[in-house]
Amino acid sequence: MGMIILGLRNLLRNKVRLVLVAILIGVPFFLLLAMYSIGDAMQRQTTVLNENVNTVLQLRGRGSMGHVNMVGQDRLLPQDTLEKVRGIEHVRQAEPYLLAMAPITPPNFVMHVGLAPGAVKRLESHGEAGNPRIIAGRDFMPEDAGQDVAIIGQGYAEWAGIRPEDVGKATLTIDPTRTHPAIFGMDRPTRELRIIGMYASGYIFGDLQLFMPVETFRSIYGIDQGISWLFVNVDNVENVPVVAQRLQEAVGDVADILVPESAAVFTATTSQRVTQLTSVGGILAVALMVIVVFFVLLMIVRERAREIGTLKAIGASNGGVTTQFLTEAVALTLLGGALGLLLFRGIGEIVTGRLFALSIGPFLPSHYRPLFESLAINSNLSASTLALVIAVAVLAAVIGSAYGVWQAVKLSPLEAMKHE
Amino acid sequence: MNKLLIDNLVVELRSVSKSYRKGSETVDAVAGIELTIQERGMVAIVGPSGSGKSTLLHMIGAMDRPTRGEVLVAGQAVNRLSSGELTRFRRQTVGFVFQTFNLIPNLTALENVALPMEFNGVSASERSVRAKTLLERFQLGHRLKHRPRELSGGEMQRVAIARAVANQPRLVLADEPTGNLDSRSGQIIYELLQEVSRERTVIVVTHSEELARLADRVIHIRDGHLVDGPNSGHKVVSVTP
Ligand SMILES: Nc1ncnc2c1ncn2[C@@H]1O[C@H](COP(=O)(O)OP(=O)(O)OP(=O)(O)O)[C@@H](O)[C@H]1O
Ligand SMILES: [Mg+2]
Numbered sequence: 001m002g003m004i005i006l007g008l009r010n011l012l013r014n015k016v017r018l019v020l021v022a023i024l025i026g027v028p029f030f031l032l033l034a035m036y037s038i039g040d041a042m043q044r045q046t047t048v049l050n051e052n053v054n055t056v057l058q059l060r061g062r063g064s065m066g067h068v069n070m071v072g073q074d075r076l077l078p079q080d081t082l083e084k085v086r087g088i089e090h091v092r093q094a095e096p097y098l099l100a101m102a103p104i105t106p107p108n109f110v111m112h113v114g115l116a117p118g119a120v121k122r123l124e125s126h127g128e129a130g131n132p133r134i135i136a137g138r139d140f141m142p143e144d145a146g147q148d149v150a151i152i153g154q155g156y157a158e159w160a161g162i163r164p165e166d167v168g169k170a171t172l173t174i175d176p177t178r179t180h181p182a183i184f185g186m187d188r189p190t191r192e193l194r195i196i197g198m199y200a201s202g203y204i205f206g207d208l209q210l211f212m213p214v215e216t217f218r219s220i221y222g223i224d225q226g227i228s229w230l231f232v233n234v235d236n237v238e239n240v241p242v243v244a245q246r247l248q249e250a251v252g253d254v255a256d257i258l259v260p261e262s263a264a265v266f267t268a269t270t271s272q273r274v275t276q277l278t279s280v281g282g283i284l285a286v287a288l289m290v291i292v293v294f295f296v297l298l299m300i301v302r303e304r305a306r307e308i309g310t311l312k313a314i315g316a317s318n319g320g321v322t323t324q325f326l327t328e329a330v331a332l333t334l335l336g337g338a339l340g341l342l343l344f345r346g347i348g349e350i351v352t353g354r355l356f357a358l359s360i361g362p363f364l365p366s367h368y369r370p371l372f373e374s375l376a377i378n379s380n381l382s383a384s385t386l387a388l389v390i391a392v393a394v395l396a397a398v399i400g401s402a403y404g405v406w407q408a409v410k411l412s413p414l415e416a417m418k419h420e
Numbered sequence: 421m422n423k424l425l426i427d428n429l430v431v432e433l434r435s436v437s438k439s440y441r442k443g444s445e446t447v448d449a450v451a452g453i454e455l456t457i458q459e460r461g462m463v464a465i466v467g468p469s470g471s472g473k474s475t476l477l478h479m480i481g482a483m484d485r486p487t488r489g490e491v492l493v494a495g496q497a498v499n500r501l502s503s504g505e506l507t508r509f510r511r512q513t514v515g516f517v518f519q520t521f522n523l524i525p526n527l528t529a530l531e532n533v534a535l536p537m538e539f540n541g542v543s544a545s546e547r548s549v550r551a552k553t554l555l556e557r558f559q560l561g562h563r564l565k566h567r568p569r570e571l572s573g574g575e576m577q578r579v580a581i582a583r584a585v586a587n588q589p590r591l592v593l594a595d596e597p598t599g600n601l602d603s604r605s606g607q608i609i610y611e612l613l614q615e616v617s618r619e620r621t622v623i624v625v626t627h628s629e630e631l632a633r634l635a636d637r638v639i640h641i642r643d644g645h646l647v648d649g650p651n652s653g654h655k656v657v658s659v660t661p
Contacts, residue, residue, distance in 0.1 A: 002538070013526050310522040313483065314583065315511035315539035318503065413483050413510070417474065417595060419520050 003320045007327030010300075011335075017296075022335045024292045025396075029340025029389065032285035034348065036388060039278040042271050055092075055237050057244060058258040059085070059230040059251065066228035067111075068100045068221050071182050076226030081251050085232055088246045093233035095119040098217045098226075102210075103180035110156050110208045112174065114217025117144045121151070121199070122231065123206040132206065137167035137197035144196070146215040151197035155207030162195055170195045172210070174220055191220045230255075286396055289336065293329055293400025300328070301408045308408050309415025318409045325408055329401035333393035341389060429492075430590050430621045431457035431480055436489035437644075438475050449475040451644040452489070457637075459590070462617035464635035465625045472644040473625040474595055480623065481514050481593045482506060494590050511540040515584030517594035517613075521576040523568040523583075529555060530564040533582045540587050547586075554582040558612060574605030581612055585620070592622045598631065610634050 011018055060066040064075035085094045098114035115121065117140035121131050131139075135154065150172065152162065162170045172193050176186040193212060201207055218224060234243045244259045251257075301308065308321060316324075433455040439446045450472045457463055465473045478484035479491050482498040491498050494513050501509055515536075523532045530551050537547035555564055558578045568576055577597060584592050594613065598606030610631050613622050617636070624635065632638050640647045 009526055306520070306522060307524060310518070310524070311535075313481075313510060313516045314536040315507060315587075317507045317539075320539070414478060416516070416518055416522050417478065417483070419599075 003316075003323040004327045007324040008331055010324070010328050011331055018332075018335075021292065021296050021332055022339050025289050025333055025336025026339030026343060028285040028288040028292075029337050029392070030343045030348070031288075032282050032392060033340060033344040033385065033389070034351065035278040035281040035285065036385070037344075037348070039275060039282075042274045042278070055234040055240060056260055057232040057234065057240065057247065058260075059232060059247065059255045060228070060258070061226075062254055062256055064256075066099060068098065068223055068228065069176065069183050069186055070101055071184055074184075076223075076228060077230055077251075077255055079225045079227065081227060081230060081255060084250045085230060085247065088243060088250065090235050090239040090243050091232055092235045093231075095231045095233070096214065096227040097122070097229040097231065098214055098221075098223060099228040100176070100217070100221055101180070101183045102174070103178050103183055104156075104159050104208075108208065109180055109183065110153075110159075110210065112210045112212065112217065114212055114214040117142055117213055120231070121211050123201055123203065123209060132199040132201035134197050135200045136164035137195070139197055140211075140213070145213050147213060148191060148193050148216055149196045150193040150210050150212040150216075151199060152195050152211075153207035153209045154198055154200045155204060156210055157195070157198055159208075162198070164198055167195055167198050176221055186221060188220065188222050191216075286392060289333060289392070289396035290400040293333060293397055294403060296332065297325065297329055297401045297404025298407070301325070301404045301411075305411060305415045306418065308411045309413045309417070312411070313413040313416045321408050322405050325405045326397065326401060329397035329404075330394055333397040333400075334390070337389040337393040341385075428459045429456050430459045430494055431455070431623075432492040433480070434490045434492070436476075436479060436486045436491060438472075438479060438484070439487045448644050450479070450486070453644075453646055455639070455646065457621060457623065460617065460619065460621055461636040462614055462622045462624065462634065464632040464638045465623065465641060466627070466629065466632050466638055467641035469627075471641045473641055475644075476641065477593055477595055477623065477625050480591075481516060482509055511536065512587055513589050513591060515587070515589040515592045517577070517580050517584045517592065517597045519596040519599040521568070521573070521580045521600070523576055523579055525568050528565050528567055529560060529571065529579045532568070532579055533586050536583060536586045542587075551582070551586065554586065555579070558582050572605070573601050574608055577601060577605070577609050578612060581609070581616065585616055588620075590620055592616060592620055594622065595625045596627065597624065598626070598628070606631065 059077060059081065061075035061077050065073035066076055067073055068076070082094060082096055085091060095116065097119070100112045101109045102112055103109050113121075123132065132153075134151070137151070140149075140151065152160070152172065154164075157163075160172055162172070172195055173190050174193060175190045176188040177190075179185045193210075193216070199207075212220075232243065232247065234240050240259065244257055247255070247257050311321065311324075433453050436450060436453045436455075437448060438450040439448050441447075453476065465476060467473050475484065479486050479499075480493060482491070482493070482501065485499045493509075496505075496509065496513075498506075498509065523529075524535065527535065530548065533551035533554055534547040537550065538544075542550070552561075552564060555561060558581065560575060560578055560582070563571060563575060563579075568579075571579065581592075581597075584594075592613070597613070598609050601609065606628070611634075613624060614634055616622055624631075626632055
């Protein structure tokens with residue numbers, strides 16, 4: 001039989017308790033796995049953000065917001081800035097944008113953006129966020145260059161009375177003559193653009209934009225030269241300061257250079273918070289297991305005091321008694337771990353998604369949401385997950401049972417002699 | 421003492437006392453006992469409740485240490501054994517029979533009897549054969565696979581005696597082994613212990629004068645002291661070689 005087998009057989013002595021304890025240990029295991037997967041997702045998230053957010057610098061005309069029709073803010077970057085920037089080492093990509101404002105029902109305004117069909121559709125004042133999700137119609141294609149087509153934000157579309165099912169047929173009239181306290185009129189003819197796509201950013205101002213091919217923008221507003229914003233993509237986050245320095249030297253006299261410091265800080269603090277939260281959650285889960293094991297072992301040792309005394313009286317060594325109870329504890333936590341894994345496989349994605357949203361929701365600007373959602377929580381059984389479960393099960397069993405085992409070892413064989 | 425006599429002694433108590441502290445005063449459960457017990461035969465320890473019978477038995481079985489004096493069992497000073505030596509002593513030299521049987525509830529009769537042999541390093545096949553033989557000898561051949569709760573009290577105690585002798589110890593200790601049994605089952609247990617005592621020394625604590633009469637020697641104890649009683653001397657036993 002051996003003390004290990006004896007310990008395993010002891011598990012089955014009280015089946016109701018076995019199920020209860022497995023659940024009591026399984027639930028913290030589930031929690032631990034959820035925290036682990038959130039941490040894992042956060043890790044991947046940070047990588048994505050580091051690649052896509054922290055490496056983008058923004059250039060604007062010196063002292064100007066760079067909107068072609070904004071009162072006092074209409075100075076643009078000279079057209080040759082693009083060539084100068086592209087010549088700088090470590091610059092992976094430079095994407096020019098043109099921006100105009102258009103008044104809608106007071107007191108709001110919307111933003112018209114001209115860009116190359118393949119460029120990332122960034123949202124005004126939230127330049128970090130990447131392409132918003134297309135919810136109807138299609139995205140730009142190379143052949144859209146110079147065509148009178150546009151992709152509209154759902155907020156703007158709602159104002160214009162364009163429903164998602166109209167996309168492809170609906171048109172929108174651009175009238176550059178319209179004014180607003182912050183917008184001056186431009187003496188240009190109106191133009192009808194066909195709406196080929198509709199997007200949603202999950203962010204109210206982000207949804208008030210209209211994207212069109214940059215050549216179309218130039219011909220509507222009569223801007224032959226100049227760039228509103230130039231997004232400069234650096235090949236690596238470490239090279240951002242160097243590139244910023246080179247940019248300063250090359251175009252500093254005409255451009256304001258916005259280094260993505262705030263984005264980096266935001267990402268760092270967010271991921272730090274999530275990491276802290278998941279670590280605290282993980283530690284709590286393990287602590288819960290330890291507590292459950294602690295009380296179960298204490299209960300078992302009390303219940304079996306006479307039996308432990310008898311085992312000693314008939315020749316069990318202290319090591320044997322330790323082995324028996326440790327086996328029982330490890331088997332219990334492993335069973336709980338298996339149950340936690342099963343639970344996690346079953347409902348992990350749903351619950352963890354919720355937990356994820358809840359845990360970082362307060363720290364997360366809404367325009368990040370699509371990005372976060374694009375990274376599904378991974379509830380697959382990887383080798384590292386399995387290793388984590390086994391390691392934690394053994395750890396919790398050893399720590400949780402230490403006191404109980406010590407009590408058992410300390411018991412005198414005289415316990416066997418006591419009657420009731 | 422000549423050498424033969426020393427070799428024949430299995431238990432020797434030299435001025436053994438055991439005191440307990442009860443608040444400010446100390447109670448002498450056992451006081452200055454001198455006792456020798458020979459190899460083989462059944463010894464009954466009798467006396468009123470609280471007289472120190474169990475305390476005496478526990479010290480002989482190395483379950484408890486004397487406050488003063490020395491306990492020698494099979495030539496070993498048991499009160500000076502290390503924890504490892506104590507474990508070996510329990511495996512090889514002494515077997516216990518309890519008033520409450522104390523079988524391991526989730527093991528079968530056969531497994532219960534095999535357990536001390538396993539502790540003692542007997543191979544799986546050998547201990548299974550030996551356990552089966554023992555149980556058959558004790559008229560339990562039809563109960564090998566039964567768990568304790570499926571056995572009667574008398575049957576449980578017979579399994580417990582089989583377990584106590586599994587490693588063929590020189591000494592078997594029993595504290596009121598019939599205390600939880602009816603007189604009929606008690607009678608069977610005593611006959612069994614008597615049979616066991618042909619090959620080894622059996623020391624039984626009992627309240628029953630009737631059962632004490634079956635013993636080869638009766639030790640009377642009162643207030644922690646040995647007292648002379650009827651049948652307290654060494655009886656010549658036929659099995660002594
Ligand atoms: N652990 C202990 N602590 C304090 N006193 C004890 C302890 N064990 C025994 N005693 C005392 O020692 C004395 C002898 O006890 P013991 O159990 O040996 O008696 P006994 O002859 O076996 O009695 P019984 O026939 O009732 O079993 C009693 O007065 C008892 O109260
Ligand atoms: Mg007693």
